[in-house]
Structures are given as structure tokens and as C-alpha cells.
Amino acid sequence: GAGVSQSPSNKVTEKGKDVELRCDPISGHTALYWYRQSLGQGLEFLIYFQGNSAPDKSGLPSDRFSAERTGGSVSTLTIQRTQQEDSAVYLCASSSPAGGPEQFFGPGTRLTVL
Amino acid sequence: TQLLEQSPQFLSIQEGENLTVYCNSSSVFSSLQWYRQEPGEGPVLLVTVVTGGEVKKLKRLTFQFGDARKDSSLHITAAQPGDTGLYLCAGGTSGTYKYIFGTGTRLKVLA
Numbered sequence: 001g002a003g004v005s006q007s008p009s010n011k012v013t014e015k016g017k018d019v020e021l022r023c024d025p026i027s028g029h030t031a032l033y034w035y036r037q038s039l040g041q042g043l044e045f046l047i048y049f050q051g052n053s054a055p056d057k058s059g060l061p062s063d064r065f066s067a068e069r070t071g072g073s074v075s076t077l078t079i080q081r082t083q084q085e086d087s088a089v090y091l092c093a094s095s096s097p098a099g100g101p102e103q104f105f106g107p108g109t110r111l112t113v114l
Numbered sequence: 115t116q117l118l119e120q121s122p123q124f125l126s127i128q129e130g131e132n133l134t135v136y137c138n139s140s141s142v143f144s145s146l147q148w149y150r151q152e153p154g155e156g157p158v159l160l161v162t163v164v165t166g167g168e169v170k171k172l173k174r175l176t177f178q179f180g181d182a183r184k185d186s187s188l189h190i191t192a193a194q195p196g197d198t199g200l201y202l203c204a205g206g207t208s209g210t211y212k213y214i215f216g217t218g219t220r221l222k223v224l225a
Contacts, residue, residue: 004156041217042202042216042218043215045212045213045215050211055211056212091156102162103159105156105157107154
């Protein structure tokens with residue numbers, strides 16, 4: 001696609017349920033990032049993928065959070081046993097080493113945990 | 115821990131006024147990016163600065179990277195309602211993939 005896409009755009013879930021968020025990066029971009037943004041604040045780094053591997057998972061808030069990337073393309077962020085404090089906008093970005101440091105962001109998934 | 119503090123946090127001004135947004139850290143960064151984010155969308159890159167003291171201009175926007183590469187500023191001349199949005203700075207360190215994002219400045223320009 002022309003840009004980074006994320007689905008769903010909005011997700012409302014009940015506390016304790018699992019959710020899966022999807023990111024489809026720009027074709028050919030080897031690097032993929034997940035961030036969390038609360039209430040229009042700055043971005044909190046969650047995890048980075050280079051290809052299918054994640055050399056840095058240190059930003060994941062707890063072991064309820066996990067992410068994977070397959071085929072060097074699509075990535076999914078899974079939150080198990082959701083809590084109300086997980087409510088936020090989850091943003092995905094991709095970049096290409098050949099293209100320099102610019103990250104191209106998707107529109108985000110707004111997660112609301114009731 | 116690297117932190118980027120932005121000031122002011124909120125800014126509401128009239129169309130035609132000038133403004134400056136600051137991005138400060140105690141850490142040195144090899145590059146500094148500025149993004150603008152509009153409601154319901156992801157951030158969009160405005161500029162990347164990499165050299166201490168560097169100044170870049172993008173129409174009415176002027177970006178400066180501090181000499182010590184610890185701080186940056188964004189100056190907007192004659193602000194317009196279309197400049198409304200959340201401005202984010204992000205610092206990068208050479209040899210790493212990780213960018214540290216600032217706390218954000220929410221700008222509203224009134225017509």
C-alpha cells in the first residue's frame with residue numbers, strides 16, 4: 001500500500017479480554033516500530049522490529065504485551081487480560097534504512113478498555 | 115534515561131502571531147526530528163536536523179538544533195489555523211534505531 005495501515009481503527013473491549021492490533025507497514029520497509037500514546041501526549045516506545053526479529057522489547061509495559069512480525073511485513077501487537085490503564089492510541093511506524101531516519105506512521109488504533 | 119521535555123505544553127494564539135516551541139534534554143542526540151500530528155492521524159515528519167547549530171527552514175517554520183545537540187527549537191512566523199496540531203520532537207542516537215519522543219506541544223491557532 002501507499003502508506004502504513006493499522007486495524008482496527010477503534011477497539012472497545014472489556015477488562016480482562018485479549019485484543020490483537022494489526023500493522024501493515026510500507027512495502028519494503030524493514031524496520032517497524034510500535035508506540036503507545038495516551039491522551040494526545042508524547043509517544044512511548046514499545047518495541048522495534050528489524051525484519052522479523054525484535055532486538056529490543058524493553059518498552060513493553062508488562063508480560064501481558066507481546067508482538068510478532070511475520071514475513072518481514074505485517075505485525076501484530078497482542079495485549080492479554082486488558083486493563084483500563086491499557087486504554088490509549090497504539091501507533092505503528094515503519095522505516096527503510098535506505099530512506100534515512102524518517103519514520104512513517106499509521107493512523108493508529110484507539111483502544112478503550114471498559 | 116533519556117528524556118525530552120517540550121515547552122510550552124499548550125499554546126493558543128491568534129492567526130498572524132509568531133511562536134516558538136522548545137525541546138530540551140540533558141542528553142546529547144545525533145539527530146533531532148520534529149513531527150506534527152493532527153487528530154486521528156499519526157505524526158508526520160517535518161524536518162530532521164543532525165549538525166549542532168544547524169538551522170533549517172520550511173516555509174514559515176524555522177528549526178534550530180542547539181550547538182551541543184541537546185536542545186532544539188521550532189519557530190513559526192505568522193501562524194495560520196492550518197498550523198494547529200500536536201508538535202513532537204524526537205531524538206535519535208547514532209548506531210541505534212530508537213527514537214525518544216518529547217512530551218509534545220499542543221498548538222491551536224485561532225482565526
